[in-house]
Amino acid sequence: MDLALDEIDGLLTDYMYGDDSALDGLLAAGPVSLRRLLAIRAGRAEPGWDMVEIMRHDRDDYRRPGEAQIHLARAFPDTFFDEAAEDPVHESAIMETLEYIKDPRVLPFLERQLRARSPEYRRRALRGLAENGTADHTEVVAACLADPEARSEAVNTLARLGDARAVGPLLREHLADDSSFARCAGIALDQVEQRIGGPPAPPVWRELGPVVFTAKAVLGVPWWVTEVLVEPGQTVRGGELMATLENDAVCQELIADWPGTVTEVRIAVGDQVPEEAVVLVVQSRRRIG
Incomplete structure (x- = not known):
């Protein structure tokens, strides 16, 4: 379906204001819908909606734009990753989407964002690695246990990766204190050991x-x-x-x-x-x- 940009903007605006049926039109229009949304979110095009007004109707900040991006990125992954690779400005806009996409092409973005200054980006990167990471990421994720603003996500990611090398770091965190975080580390440790066939040594x-x-x-x-x-x-x-x-x-x-x-x-x-x-x-x- 060939739509003019003003028609795509109209569909995007309708979706932002709560019209879920507009998504069908955006998907039918093809990758151009995703390109337009990314341009708007990167500040390179004017949106047809008032974000302040949307937020009055949407208790989760920016939930509707984020949802639209997830749907379109899943429908047109090649366009999504091409746009992200070609223009670094898009990287901040795509980070909230990466944790919801199962695709090995997310890994370079996630790995870079583990070192981001923003704790929210670091947390998102860890959540994305929980979906897309491999045992090769165990050590870099375990290092995030020292990050007080992202360590809960690091624990969950280590549990999902299920690599034996996570046992030592998780055990150390589990022994640290009686906090809720220590309990989470213990749960993750148990999950890892179940996946590797039991604890390497008899527990004390x-x-x-x-x-x-x-x-x-x-x-x-x-x-x-x-x-x-x-x-x-x-x-x-x-x-x-x-x-x-x-x-x-x-x-x-x-x-x-x-x-x-x-x-x-x-x-x-x-x-x-x-x-x-x-x-x-x-x-x-x-x-x-």
Whole structure:
């Protein structure tokens, strides 16, 4: 479909203001739609929309432009990477898209952005490597564990890469303290070791004692047990879903903070859990070696 630029701008504007059907027209128009959007986002063409007004209707900043770019980049990947390679100005505009594209051509961009000054770019690069990286990226990703603004993404990426060389760095981070980050490192360590067939050496554990999960009222509405996935005597891994509670307002998932053994599951009559009731108890332990 051959469309004039003003027609493409009209479709882009319609999409930005919430008309999802405009995407069909943009896709039908072909790669020119993507080129036009990239030019607008790089500041080389005037958009047909008021970003301030869009943001009033869109709580996630720039969500609609980003969504359009993802759809078009997936539809026309050759154009996307040609434009990105030919014009460095596009690199900042494409970074938010790379983590959503499964294509080896993203790797040079992601590898460069690991050294970016912007912590958001570094985080995006790590999320992109979680999708597209290989074991060859293990060492450079492990080095990002020292980056306080991107280390959570580094942990998740190491878990996805599943390389044995991640065990040492993840174990060191897991031993650092009792923080939520250390727990995430322990979960990633467990995932890596599962993928490589188990820990290289027998683990050493420290007993942490019982962790008690209680039901606290939210908005004054009582909880109801939707699903219980554990029973007394069952061993759970760190990060494992154990039970789900719901009420009229929200849903709460009970997740094991640390590995351990379930010692008690207590559910009130009729599956209703009153405020401060004990739902389950886990005798937890922490890996120390």
